Amino acid sequence: MDLSKNDKQIKGLCFCLGLVLLAAAVISAAIWGGAEGLLDGWLRILISPCPLMTDYFRVGGISGTFFNAAVCSLACLLIIVVSGAKATASLLASYFLVVAHCFYGMNFLNIWPCYIGVIIYYCYKKKDFRQYLHVAMFTMAFGPLVSEVLLRYPVGKGFVLGEVQITLTGVLLTVAVGLAAGMVLPGMLEGALWMHKGYNLYNGGLAFGLVGCFLYAFLYKSMGLESSGPVELNHRLYDGIGETTWLFANVLFLVIFLTALIAGYRMNGKSFKNYGELMKETGHFSNFADKYGMPLCLINLGFYGLMVLAYMNLIMLFTEGMAFTGPTIGAVFAAVTFSAIGQHPKNTWPIFLGYVALFLLVVFLCTVQGRELPWTLSTQGYINVVAFATGLAPIAGRYGWRSGVAAGIVSAAICTSTSAIHGGFMLFNGGFTAGITALIMVSVLEHHFPHMKVKGI
Template identity: 60%
Template sequence: MEKIKNDHLMRGMCWGLSIFFLAAAVGTALYGGDWEQVYKGFVRIIGSPSALITDYFKVGGLSATLFNAGLCTFVCCCIVRILKCRLSASFFASYILLLAHCFYGMNLLNIWPCFIGVALYYHHMKKNVRDHIYVAIFYMAFAPLISELLFRYPLGDKFVAGEIQITAAGIILAGVFGLMAGFVLPGMLEGASRMHKGYNLYNGGLAFGLVGGFIYAFLYKTMGITSEGPVELVNPLYDGTGDQYFVFWNVMFAVIFIGTFIWGYIFNGRQMKDYSKLLSESGHRTNYVEAYGMPLCMINFGLYGLMILLYMDAIFLLTDGVAFTGPTVGAMFAALTFAVIGQHPKNTWSIFGGYVFLYIIVAVVCALQGRPVPWTLSTQGYINGVAFATGLAPIAGRYGWKAGIAAGAISAALCTSTGAFHGGFMIFNGGFTAGITALIMVSVLEHHYPHMKVNI
């Protein structure tokens, strides 16, 4: 009975978020009075290479990006419904991560080759894809590379930003890579988990980052081809906002987080029962849905989301940088990916603190040397970096807040450098950074605390 309740709530939350963003797309289009811009913007989004960090607000506009997010996740829900997939905490995490990246790298076109490749892999292994639907969704991490292979890589200097130019070579390249990904990445995923011993919740980030590094080296370095990076498209409407949308997204996130909290609170018997127990969890190899039920997970999602929103608002107001760009909105959802598996406010606050700690050190050193600070907490790369650094929550949960601050600081030092390894074509770059940080931290921590060593 409890499992049925969890399934219904999880299904309802996924459908609800998808419909919410589709409705928001309609609302913003009505407010702007330009329905044609939604269509044109959506076409620009699906027809553009999406290497990190491609801001879909800039490429297609606010309404078109909301439509892309709502449509992609709605189709995902439809697939789950049609295939009668088994819902789980892992599926919910994959759904939230898909939603996150629909704001800066995934779209209705580039997500399918890898998904189909994984489906074919499970068919070959005589396993039902409906039992592994979350794996197929996670493998969409290479969506930016699909767009690159489909649109820009085969054309070289003939590529024109903003124009859809599909070639036979591009279709073949995207199809071959999707098939290869489906048969290669499952083994890498298992190996990565053994490497960091479960201390990086974004397990796919490390595995996919290593594969992405090889692919990037082969396609570009080995072939002597220059990688162009994100496309630059002129969007006067977006530029006119000052890259902010500050009030709009505060309202949107407040509705989502407070609404989710209230929904969970009602289904939890109008009480916070067992939430203190959930907060005492380390986050290491845990499943909050199975242990506490979906209502408490929804409470955690809402409260943890509000904590992230407060952090973001604080750094936007106190430091110079960006605000609610597409990548920023996506990063906020990405930080919530494992709110039903291993993340909660208690084991993540120190990760955020690690970013602040490193920034203070850098600011002091730069002041002593008489030179400007090269980045701030609201610099785009560091916003996305801290979102995925929350995947290191199990380190803070098991070893304490000091280890959490150290993990956050190390991740902050690495976050803007790791993208060069895979050329920005693997969208879980923050998870890749967190994986490298976990490799460093776990070895040191287990050396000094041998009684806490995890055997695999």
């Protein structure tokens, strides 16, 4: 496979996605609020704390949120291009996660401290930092913690939403958090891979969740403090819009996924040749980009993305909960993150089915007991965590669909408990949940299928 061609095509895909986000910002500004609303909304996003699940649509409006995603993603791409780094499937995955979380937790102010910390770490280790830009982009998941220590933590109860209250203490804490993340997380990523043996594609989720647990415990529990939680703000340009975001979001994703599908089809000689072979991959230590090339990865992105979009629409249609909020749109982007390095429709549908299975069981038990239903598939937390639960695709791919359904059930059962461990200050909560699920599932599966044990990790 021509890796230099992959490099150009991955950078081209990232650039096109950035332009689509920018276009969405401009279009939504024209519909809701104009340029003034866009810039005002973006400023509100920058100066607001953002623990899980802070909906940037409510903080900064729809246009301000899309502008935030466009600016952050294009800035990351600019660094990749200017530095001369080679674009790999891992780099593409990290890029998609940046886009995803710019709708609920990342912004142009809070992504840089941890990013710079990683660069400093690899320079200190005398390694070419350009090979690790994807690691630096993954560490942006600590954006909410950065915003917290910069804006609200030093001020405490004196914090006033909408006012910039940056102190010297906050700046020093922010620098410390960035450097700490940069020094610790690269090693934690390798350790997490050893723990779940490659069965969680969102490897950073487990690593960052454990680090987030320590940071939250140190900054809050050890100091006798409590987190203030997500900000409560209804942006004037978001109030009253309501369900109209359903049409906007569906059109956006149909444009992205159909364009990827058509582009991949044309680049693949106007055929779907070898896509069947890609679908046979287990997803366990798979790299579709290197093995099959980016045209087939684009085809996979298109088909898999449409499947994810169909699932989101179906659960919104048949259950009560959230619609296409900022976090929901981010969840769709997050779900397709590894479509070039492990995920495809065949090894992910069992995970979705696992969530549905647990929900139906809960419905049955609550009906029998006469209790009110505590959650639905379209409850915001479950929407977002199922997107990361697809990182368990290697379990379904290697052990079969039944094991995939079981992994989905386990993930759905524990997903609402994990954010409390890190205080909501780490955005890979779904990946953290998937990592814990993998630890449970892999131990059981390898016990019953010892001939399938992964060796050498």
